[in-house]
Amino acid sequence: MRTLCITSGKGGVGKTTLAINLGIAIARAGRKVLLLDGDLGLANLNVLLGIIPRFTLHDVVRGQRSLAQIIMPTGYGLDLVAGASGIAELADLGEIERQNVIKSLQGLSGYDVLIIDTGAGIGDSVLRFALAADEVIVVTTPHPTSLTDAYGIIKAVLAQEAKPLKLLVNSVASAAEARRIADRLTSVTDRFVHGTLECVGYVPLDPLIEKSILAQKPHLVLNPGAASAQRIRETAMRLIEGREEDFRGGLGRFFKRLLGT
Ligand SMILES: Nc1ncnc2c1ncn2[C@@H]1O[C@H](COP(=O)(O)OP(=O)(O)OP(=O)(O)O)[C@@H](O)[C@H]1O
DSSP states (O other): OEEEEEEESSSSSSHHHHHHHHHHHHHHTTOOEEEEEEOSSOOOHHHHTTOOOSOOHHHHHTTSSOHHHHOEEOSSSSEEEOOOGGGGGGGGOOHHHHHHHHHHTTTOOOOSEEEEEEEESSOHHHHHHHHHSSEEEEEEOSSHHHHHHHHHHHHHHHHHOOOOEEEEEEEESOHHHHHHHHHHHHHHHHHHSSSOEEEEEEEEOOHHHHHHHHHTSOHHHHOTTSHHHHHHHHHHHHHTOSOGGGOOOHHHHHHHHHHTO
């Protein structure tokens, strides 16, 4: 199972929107996908999907539910673990709670891809998710503060571990603008920090995406023929390239890395 962590330096750049739509594209390509809301305090994957969760990861941490019991189908071919303020405590879970989470994974298998939507910034829990995941996808827009903050999170992750990072440029006016931004960020990353940054795609600025948020229905479902939907599908295919066998860890390995056990 692959674990993909979708993150950003600055908030509001499209992480949640992209996590859902990439997840749908990956599910439609025949993979079994689980979406995990790792956004602290501002958990909103379920809101964008129009779902009201009965249980969240907080119930797992407290030992009251197993992960399998809190997973909800979204109706779009992929499943969801709703976010919770409980995730904020992951950095300082006690031994009993750690064991609750690890135990909760028993009997849960069959997923090919786990997509984690993190909060923004370089807080402790965002970094934990990024370091525990196989792949980190940094989302940026062309906005100068988004670019500066993207570099901030890239530096923060690479300072801990030299892992290959991926870049997804959102809300661009053209392919040329996306290329310019990707070139700028990849060249500073190559020059100043240890590690690599590879651009995996771009998504145009599209008012239909904003409308899909208001409708609480995924863009790929409402507007499958839009050019932006096509760019999302292409990015999704790039993200699942390579051999599945290279990602054998499963949910267990991910949560053990996350919790530092
Ligand atoms: N390519 C796009 N074109 C137009 N609007 C977009 C695009 N991508 C995202 N948006 C809009 O930007 C807003 C923020 O998106 P989203 O909530 O996905 O960002 P986020 O990075 O998850 O935010 P947060 O950091 O608060 O969790 C939403 O209203 C969404 O509709």
